[in-house]
C-alpha cells in the first residue's frame with residue numbers, strides 16, 4: 001500500500017461516522033442509502049434510511065409496495081423522481097434479476113435511476129469491483145490535491161475527474177477506499193475553510209502548498225435563478241362533520257410528478273386575492289359557485305436548483321363540490337385525511353404550520 005492510501009485509510013478508520021450502511025455489504029441497503037443521500041445531508045437522510053429499511057427490508061418488499069406509499073415515506077426529502085425511480089428499479093430488479101442485484105457496471109447502469117455514481121458505489125462496496133466513485137466530495141478533494149484547473153461544472157470535467165479518480169483508486173479494497181475519500185471530503189476537505197494545517201494529506205496537497213485551498217475546486221458561476229409565483233387555492237367544501245378539500249395528483253413530467261397539490265394558478269408576480277379572483281383561470285375553476293373568502297397565507301419561498309418559487313395559499317369555502325372539479329382532475333378528500341397524501345415539501349410546510357388547515361379555518 002502506498003503512503004497516500006495508507007494515510008487516507010488510517011484517517012477513515014479513526015474518523016469515520018458510524019452510519020448503519022457502513023456495516024453492510026448488502027447491495028440493496030447500499031443502494032437505498034446512496035439514493036437517499038443524493039442531494040440530502042446525512043443527518044436528514046439517516047432517519048429516512050432507517051424508516052425505509054425497516055418498512056421494506058429487501059428489494060422484493062419494496063417492489064411489492066404501492067408507489068403512493070413510497071412517495072409518502074419520501075415526503076420532505078425533495079427531488080421526488082428519486083423515489084419514483086427507486087420503486088421502479090425495485091420492480092425491475094425483481095422481474096429481471098429475480099430480486100438479486102447484478103454486480104456488473106453495465107447491468108447496474110440499465111436499472112432505472114442508477115447512474116454512474118450509484119452503480120460504482122454498489123459495485124465497489126457490495127461486490128468489491130475496482131471502480132472509482134466520483135461525487136461532489138471526490139471532485140473537491142482531487143481538485144485540491146492536484147490543483148486541477150478544469151472547472152468541476154464545466155465541459156470535460158467528468159472525464160478529467162473520472163480518470164484521476166480511477167488512477168487514485170486503491171484496487172485491493174475499492175469499497176473501503178471509495179467510502180474513505182468521500183468521507184474525507186465530507187469531514188476534512190470541506191467546501192469552506194478546510195482545516196489544512198491539521199490535514200493528514202497536506203504534505204501531498206498542491207492547493208495547500210500554493211495557499212490556494214479556497215480557490216479550488218474551480219467553478220463556473222451559476223446561471224441566474226428564475227423566479228416563479230404560485231397561487232394555491234384551498235377550496236373547502238362544508239360537509240358535516242368533516243370539511244372536504246379539493247386536491248389533485250400531478251401528472252406532468254416534472255419533479256413533482258405523482259405528488260398531490262391544491263389547484264394552482266401561476267402568475268408573473270405576487271398577486272392579491274382581489275387580482276386573482278378576477279382572472280379567467282380563477283373564474284373557470286370556481287365556475288358560478290358562490291364562495292366565502294376565508295383568508296390567505298404569507299408568502300412561502302422555496303428554492304429549487306435554478307428556480308425560486310414564491311407561493312401563497314388562498315382559502316375559500318363553498319357549499320358544495322365545484323361544478324368543474326372533474327375538468328380539472330380534482331378529487332374531494334376529507335380535511336383530516338390530508339396527511340395521507342404526499343405533497344411537495346412546500347405545501348407540506350404550509351400544512352404543518354396550519355396543523356392540517358385547522359388554524360386557518362377555525
Ligand code: SF4
Nearest residue numbers: 189194196199205208
Ligand atoms: S490540505 Fe486542505 S485542501 Fe488539501 S486535502 Fe487537506 S484539507 Fe483538502
